[in-house]
Amino acid sequence: MDDLKYGVRDKRGDWKPSGRLEIAPFWSWPPKLPKVLGWLPGYIWPWNAFHMATALLYWFYVVPNVETMKSISWGWALWLYAVNAAAIFVFYGIFELRYYVQRAQATRFKYNHKFPGDTPSDVFWFQSQNLDNFLRSFFITIPLWTVVEVIFLWCFANGYVPWVGWQDHPIYLAALVLIAPAIHEVHFFFIHRLIHWGPLYRWIHSVHHNSINPSPWSSLSMHPVEGFLYHAVAFWHLVIPSNPIVALFQLHVAGFGAVNGHLGFEKLELTEDTAVSSEAYAHYLHHKYFEVNYGGEGLIPLDKWFGTWHDGTKEGDALMDARFQKKRERVNARAASH
Ligand SMILES: [Zn+2]
Numbered sequence: 246m247d248d249l250k251y252g253v254r255d256k257r258g259d260w261k262p263s264g265r266l267e268i269a270p271f272w273s274w275p276p277k278l279p280k281v282l283g284w285l286p287g288y289i290w291p292w293n294a295f296h297m298a299t300a301l302l303y304w305f306y307v308v309p310n311v312e313t314m315k316s317i318s319w320g321w322a323l324w325l326y327a328v329n330a331a332a333i334f335v336f337y338g339i340f341e342l343r344y345y346v347q348r349a350q351a352t353r354f355k356y357n358h359k360f361p362g363d364t365p366s367d368v369f370w371f372q373s374q375n376l377d378n379f380l381r382s383f384f385i386t387i388p389l390w391t392v393v394e395v396i397f398l399w400c401f402a403n404g405y406v407p408w409v410g411w412q413d414h415p416i417y418l419a420a421l422v423l424i425a426p427a428i429h430e431v432h433f434f435f436i437h438r439l440i441h442w443g444p445l446y447r448w449i450h451s452v453h454h455n456s457i458n459p460s461p462w463s464s465l466s467m468h469p470v471e472g473f474l475y476h477a478v479a480f481w482h483l484v485i486p487s488n489p490i491v492a493l494f495q496l497h498v499a500g501f502g503a504v505n506g507h508l509g510f511e512k513l514e515l516t517e518d519t520a521v522s523s524e525a526y527a528h529y530l531h532h533k534y535f536e537v538n539y540g541g542e543g544l545i546p547l548d549k550w551f552g553t554w555h556d557g558t559k560e561g562d563a564l565m566d567a568r569f570q571k572k573r574e575r576v577n578a579r580a581a582s583h
Pocket residue numbers: 453459464506507528532
């Protein structure tokens with residue numbers, strides 16, 4: 246595909262989309278129904294539909310029976326870890342293999358013309374972003390994802406929290422599934438904003454930000470505190486009356502969905518003229534500029550409300566520069582008064 250129909254490439258070779266990032270259309274006033282209806286299919290397909298499909302596969306083929314889950318044991322915890330690790334290995338691995346190893350679409354639609362594998366850096370274990378990110382994902386973050394999973398399944402199995410049945414409340418549960426990605430955005434925004442606070446950033450979140458040019462394995466490359474808090478989004482289903490399948494969906498939106506922001510390409514070409522939108526740009530800008538786009542793609546536009554939204558345009562750059570300038574002035578004024 247010709248990526249210059251959709252964006253521009255600078256002298257260095259970095260590509261950026263020509264359009265602007267738009268928050269979800271139901272936030273505009275007066276509401277435009279056709280726009281909302283046009284947006285809805287992309288909300289469901291393909292990413293959220295995929296997360297629901299994996300949640301169902303887990304529920305019917307992976308998760309042990311309720312009797313087993315009444316007591317926590319290494320057996321079923323390790324089994325869940327093995328499946329989570331294998332699933333991420335395959336799912337993220339497909340993107341890594343096709344777009345970063347085989348480089349099937351070269352740098353078409355690629356925000357940063359460089360491939361992390363080509364640039365060794367001392368911030369990473371073994372000087373390798375790929376190896377560092379891979380090891381952190383599989384030996385730190387995915388075990389913590391599994392801890393969250395074991396805890397909520399154990400709570401449901403023992404009846405410590407309400408277990409809403411699909412037969413009894415199908416509409417309520419369907420609505421909960423629909424808003425789960427919004428719960429994810431709000432949860433992620435606030436924990437993420439918190440760990441950007443200086444001392445917590447240096448202690449926790451700097452690990453994730455070592456990858457300025459993220460690739461699929463960067464998605465779950467986190468400090469253990471972040472790895473746990475990030476997946477703890479599923480615990481909201483112990484607070485709101487819910488169902489374990491919805492909680493699994495919530496968990497998968499976090500675990501599997503983390504890859505979206507770190508794909509590095511705007512579109513993933515499937516054939517000569519079809520492509521899937523990656524929805525990676527907002528979070529790519531976060532990795533590039535740090536203090537913008539703490540949340541997601543504007544489903545719940547918290548960044549807009551808190552003044553940290555970068556829509557990828559020149560105006561977005563100007564707003565960000567003005568904000569950074571003000572921050573510098575504040576810091577200098579404080580330093581001068583001491
Ligand atoms: Zn990230």
